Each structure stands twice: as C-alpha cells, then as structure tokens.
Amino acid sequence: MFSRDVTLIDIERLDRVTAKAVETFQMDEDTFRAFYDRTARPVWVYLARITGDRSLADDLLQESYYRFLRAERRFTSDSHRCNYLYRIATNLAHDRHRRSRHVINVAVPAEHEPTALVDNQDVAADAVRRTDLGRAMAQLKPRERELLWLAYAHGSSHEEIAESLGLRKASIKMLLFRARRRLAALLGGGTRAKGTSA
C-alpha cells in the first residue's frame, strides 16, 4: 500500500545491500563447491534415512547448506565444519518432524531405479533387505535413527556424533547401545543379551 516509484539511487543502494549479503557467506563459491561435492551425498542419504522421505530430504538438503553458509561461526577443522552441517540437518529434520508428525514412509525402492546388479534375485533380496530396514527404522525414535546412522552408516566417532547431535559425549555410548539393541531386535538378527556377557 505504501510503495513508491523506485529510483536509481534505490537500485544502487539495494545492489550494495545484496552484494553485502553474499559476502557474509561462510565461504566463497569455489570452497563451497569443493565442500559440497564432498559432503552432499552422505548428508542427503542421512536425511533420507532419518526422515524416510526422499523429497523432504531434497528440501532439507538445500536448507541445510543455506543455513550453513549464513552461519556466523569459525571452524577449527574440516571435521568440525562437517559436524556442524550434520547438526543443522538434524535440527531441521526434527523441526519438520515436530510440525508434521507424519508417519515415516517406508523407503521402498523406486519402480524405475537403475541397478548395476545382474542377478534379479540379488535385486529382489536387496529390495527386501532395504524394506525391512526401512520398516524397522520407522519404528525407532528420530534420535535413535540419527545415532545409528551416524555410527554405523557414516562411521562417525562418539565425539563426532555428540557434536553433530548436540549431545554429551558421555551419553552417546549408552544411547547407542539401546538404539542398536532395539534395531537388532526389530531386524530379528540380533540375540538378546539376557544373562550372556560380552
């Protein structure tokens, strides 16, 4: 309602303002591209698994990198940078989960997924295994999914997991133990440790 004609001075001022906005990014374009090429795929896979929704993972991936670029933080190492990125991704997934409270979709293989496997039986077995894991993961809490994924799929250390999820390092071991036990029971491959020692 209160708009007015835009003048050349306005355009010049807005150009300066927008250029400044990009200058505040965490890194320049070349550095970002290298970082992205290194980290995007594992982050996407992580998001796809903890949310159970590939299209949601696409959205959250873009949002995660945008927030990472706008973060006003200093990083001591590349590992620190990666952990922070995972933390952003995890928080975004949590926010979305709280807002939607939707049932986690089972990540069944897409109809026209390309596969390098030659044997059709291997393809079917692979699909069944992934479906079983998807169903089992859907029954876990979001925190449990994140812990397990970072530990066993991504190979993160307890310290890295603590940094990524915003938890205390001392609590990771017990949380991981419980989550692992639960998933193993759901997968039906683990044995209950009742009375048996390690």
Place this chain on the structure above:
Amino acid sequence: MATSRDLRAGDHVASCAICTDVLAVAAAMRADSDAQWQHANIPSSGQVWWRAEMRARQEAIRKASRPITIAQGVAALLALALTGTAGWFAWTWLRDQAPPLGFASVSAQALTSPLALASVVALGALVVMAPVALYLVLSDE
C-alpha cells in the same frame, strides 16, 4: 583364507550378544547406505550456490525495505493524530461560537460528552484522511 585370528573372532561373535547386534545393525546400515548412495539424485553445487545467493539477496532486500515501510506507517499515524488534534480545537472553537451560529437548540450537554466528542473528531479525521488513503492505494496501480 580365514586366519586363526578370524576364527577366534568368529567364535567370539557367535557367543557374544552385543557383538552379534553390532554386526547385524552395522551390516544392514552399510548395505542400505551404499544402495541409497548410488540412487541419490542431488542437485549440483552450482545450483545450490545459486539458490542460496538468490535467497540471501531477497532477504537482504526485504530487510532493507523494512525501515521505509515503518517510516511511512509512522508518518500516516502522525498525520492522523494531527488531524484529530486539529478537529478537537476546531470543535471547541465552534462550541464557543455555538449561540451566534444557532446551535442553542442542540443539547450542549450531549455534544460535550466524551463519547460524542470523540465520534465527531473521528468522523472529521475520516473525512480528511479518506481521500488521501484512496490516493495511496490507487496510486500503486
């Protein structure tokens, strides 16, 4: 070829519930991760950078435009307050001039009541501001 160390490790796993769980979970997660990895269709780095750049620019424009809108809003409120004040003074002057202008038949008490007075002032402000507001709205088009 299985070494004796492998065989001992295998024996341990078979008898250890914790290690059995670890193996089961780790194997399933790794296999799933590898499969997801192959089929992940992620945008290119250039695409992501470009989108981030555009979004940052748009947010900066919105932020820069905010003071202008606030200033215009404050100016409009001030104009309204001034109109109201002018209307109040005009009304008190008119009321003082009431007998010569033939307002004696009107109930002076009713017109001097706060509610009636506020209504008259608001009406006066509306009469003045309405054309201005219309101009501002229609001038966008």
